[in-house]
Amino acid sequence: MTSDSTPRRTNPVGGALDLRAALIERIGGYMSAHAIGVAAELGLADLIGSGSRTSEELASDTQAHEPSLRRLLRLLVSDGIMTEPRPGQFTLTEIGSQLRADSPGSLQNFARMFTDPLFLTSWQGLRHTVTSGERAFDHAYGSGVYAYLAGHPETSALFNEAMSEESRHSAAQLAAEFDFPDSGTLIDLGGGDGTLLTAILRSRPGLRGVVFDSASGVAEAPATLRKAGLADRCEVQAGDFFESVPGGGDLYLIKSVFQDWGDDESRAILRTCRAHMPESATLLIVGSVLPETADTSTPVMFLTDANMMVTTGGRERTESEFRAMLEETGFTVRSVGDRDAGPLSVIQAVPAVAS
Numbered sequence: 557m558t559s560d561s562t563p564r565r566t567n568p569v570g571g572a573l574d575l576r577a578a579l580i581e582r583i584g585g586y587m588s589a590h591a592i593g594v595a596a597e598l599g600l601a602d603l604i605g606s607g608s609r610t611s612e613e614l615a616s617d618t619q620a621h622e623p624s625l626r627r628l629l630r631l632l633v634s635d636g637i638m639t640e641p642r643p644g645q646f647t648l649t650e651i652g653s654q655l656r657a658d659s660p661g662s663l664q665n666f667a668r669m670f671t672d673p674l675f676l677t678s679w680q681g682l683r684h685t686v687t688s689g690e691r692a693f694d695h696a697y698g699s700g701v702y703a704y705l706a707g708h709p710e711t712s713a714l715f716n717e718a719m720s721e722e723s724r725h726s727a728a729q730l731a732a733e734f735d736f737p738d739s740g741t742l743i744d745l746g747g748g749d750g751t752l753l754t755a756i757l758r759s760r761p762g763l764r765g766v767v768f769d770s771a772s773g774v775a776e777a778p779a780t781l782r783k784a785g786l787a788d789r790c791e792v793q794a795g796d797f798f799e800s801v802p803g804g805g806d807l808y809l810i811k812s813v814f815q816d817w818g819d820d821e822s823r824a825i826l827r828t829c830r831a832h833m834p835e836s837a838t839l840l841i842v843g844s845v846l847p848e849t850a851d852t853s854t855p856v857m858f859l860t861d862a863n864m865m866v867t868t869g870g871r872e873r874t875e876s877e878f879r880a881m882l883e884e885t886g887f888t889v890r891s892v893g894d895r896d897a898g899p900l901s902v903i904q905a906v907p908a909v910a911s
């Protein structure tokens with residue numbers, strides 16, 4: 557097996573055994589997820605890097621119980637995250653390399669966040685959600701996700717890091733799909749720690765920016781902008797997009813936000829945007845656009861959709877659902893990006909002109 561080979565997912569024998577193995581693997585999906593989360597927590601990918609390490613070395617570096625760690629590593633091998641070229645020696649596959657903190661598309665914090673007890677406990681309440689329609693997260697924790705994060709700075713910092721990992725990666729796709737202007741003001745609503753705006757402003761020296769998010773959401777934004785040397789071109793504003801958003805922008809970007817909210821709340825956010833943005837401004841919604849019927853081509857979107865159902869009460873949407881929501885809240889849709897171009901689509905809308 558080379559380090560890049562696609563993991564074998566099912567028993568090669570064929571027939572009924574194959575089908576049973578295929579389902580058992582899926583039933584055990586939470587075990588695999590947990591194994592990846594522990595690998596991320598222990599920093600195993602950083603320790604292995606581009607070389608190879610033995611389970612003894614890794615156990616000594618992480619103060620782990622070697623026989624148990626070795627079994628964890630072998631599970632990760634069976635899942636295509638690592639290889640075991642010689643007994644007890646481990647290297648990363650291309651997929652597993654994304655758990656390294658220095659990987660350009662690192663998912664280390666993403667893996668930690670989504671296997672954190674916060675999410676695992678919520679998912680244990682899936683049945684509650686499916687039978688009652690209520691958010692399992694609120695049922696378990698007594699408040700919504702963002703209210704919880706506001707009171708738990710450490711988890712909030714991990715959440716913001718996980719989001720910014722995703723944004724760092726998608727910034728390139730976004731820059732390729734949308735030709736940002738080199739002047740005016742771009743306002744990133746729910747912009748978190750400013751990672752996405754930083755990437756855009758770096759490529760557009762004449763553009764100014766505003767990162768807008770809740771107080772806990774923007775907590776790390778000033779440091780991100782300072783580090784990028786952009787503090788003089790970008791403001792940070794804390795606020796609540798149900799109440800108001802900054803006025804005077806030319807472009808309003810809102811990425812991976814509507815998935816967090818149900819239809820009523822999403823319409824409320826859009827109405828706030830409509831009320832505060834100039835008539836000449838453009839709204840750019842960036843996120844997943846679900847296919848009209850489910851298929852196996854985009855499992856990540858359906859995972860996110862179900863995760864939102866359980867945790868935030870939000871949902872992913874189809875193009876027709878986005879169009880209806882925008883039209884109801886006073887926008888005209890200019891374009892919807894090609895769903896095949898990547899996991900994120902850009903929807904451009906402008907304030908509708910009253911006729």
Ligand SMILES: C[S@@+](CC[C@H](N)C(=O)[O-])C[C@H]1O[C@@H](n2cnc3c(N)ncnc32)[C@H](O)[C@@H]1O
Pocket residue numbers: 702719720722723745746747748749752768769770772773774795796797798810811812813816
């Ligand atoms: C899923 S994250 C997306 C972050 C960022 N746009 C990205 O794509 O990485 C949603 C963001 O919405 C922010 N948010 C939640 N409720 C908010 C509110 N009432 N007002 C402003 N921002 C809010 C969160 O703090 C969080 O940063």
